[in-house]
Amino acid sequence: MSLPQNKLTIVPLSEERRRFQRVRVNLLGRYMLADRREFPCQVTDMSPGGMAVIAPVNGKAGERVIAYIDHIGRLEGTIARQFPNGFAMTIAATPRKRDKLAAQLTWLANRHVLGLPEDRRHDRVVPRDPHSVLILPDGTQITCQVIDMSLSGAAIATQTKPAIGTLVKLGKTQGRVVRHLDTGLALEFTRLQHPDFLEESVAGS
Numbered sequence: 132m133s134l135p136q137n138k139l140t141i142v143p144l145s146e147e148r149r150r151f152q153r154v155r156v157n158l159l160g161r162y163m164l165a166d167r168r169e170f171p172c173q174v175t176d177m178s179p180g181g182m183a184v185i186a187p188v189n190g191k192a193g194e195r196v197i198a199y200i201d202h203i204g205r206l207e208g209t210i211a212r213q214f215p216n217g218f219a220m221t222i223a224a225t226p227r228k229r230d231k232l233a234a235q236l237t238w239l240a241n242r243h244v245l246g247l248p249e250d251r252r253h254d255r256v257v258p259r260d261p262h263s264v265l266i267l268p269d270g271t272q273i274t275c276q277v278i279d280m281s282l283s284g285a286a287i288a289t290q291t292k293p294a295i296g297t298l299v300k301l302g303k304t305q306g307r308v309v310r311h312l313d314t315g316l317a318l319e320f321t322r323l324q325h326p327d328f329l330e331e332s333v334a335g336s
Contacts (some may be wrong), residue, residue: 153178154236160200164190170216174200177236179229181208185217197221201307201321203235205293235323238283255279258330265289266300267318275315277301277333282324288315302333 158174162184171183190196191209198206198220208222224232265273265287273329275289285301292315295298297308299318306318324332 153181154240156236156239157240158201158203159205160198162186162198164188164196165194172198177203177268179222179224179232179236181211181219181221183217183219189213189218202239203232204322231304238323249332255281256329258333260334263287263302263333265291267291267293268298274327275301278315280329280333282320282326282329283307284317284319286312286315286317290315290318303331 133332153176157178158177160172160174161169162172163169168188169170170187172187174182175185176183178266184198190213192210192212194210196208196210198208200206206222206224208220211219211221213219222229222232257279261276263275263277263279265275267273273289275287275290275291278286278288280286284306287301292311293308295308295311298321299306299308301318304320304324305322306320310317
């Protein structure tokens with residue numbers, strides 16, 4: 132649970148409010164308190180320096196938290212203050228991580244305004260090798276073909292159609308089923324993918 136203090140900095144909440152613009156979001160995830168208990172949570176607003184979390188267990192002010200948030204990934208920080216149904220926490224991150232988080236929040240804000248299930252600003256491409264594997268929550272592996280993909284999602288051809296909202300993996304990449312297609316599924320990745328590694332990430336091997 133220890134944080135590498137020589138690399139990460141925790142911005143005080145008052146300073147974080149001045150430096151970073153907070154974005155209203157609706158993101159699900161889970162968090163782990165210092166005693167290693169885990170709970171589900173919902174993030175209602177976020178900036179590169181902190182976030183507000185609806186949570187069943189608040190923890191204590193100053194307590195370290197590790198959170199895994201859809202579309203964002205792993206975040207570390209400390210509880211800054213509590214409110215009746217959750218808490219606000221600061222985010223400990225390197226400058227590079229903060230820049231990446233700012234870009235992710237910009238994407239999420241734009242997606243919310245446009246009402247898109249995926250980021251349509253990202254070009255959709257056809258992979259050189261369309262063969263991949265869809266991994267279901269129980270570990271079952273289904274051979275499939277990638278119809279097209281972007282940094283934020285993919286359309287795949289498969290006869291297996293898990294329910295909308297199901298978390299699956301396409302190759303090495305986790306995603307959520309957002310639509311059923313005539314020939315398969317549309318997936319929204321839980322994290323934006325790096326363009327240099329997109330095809331490798333969704334490959335079956």
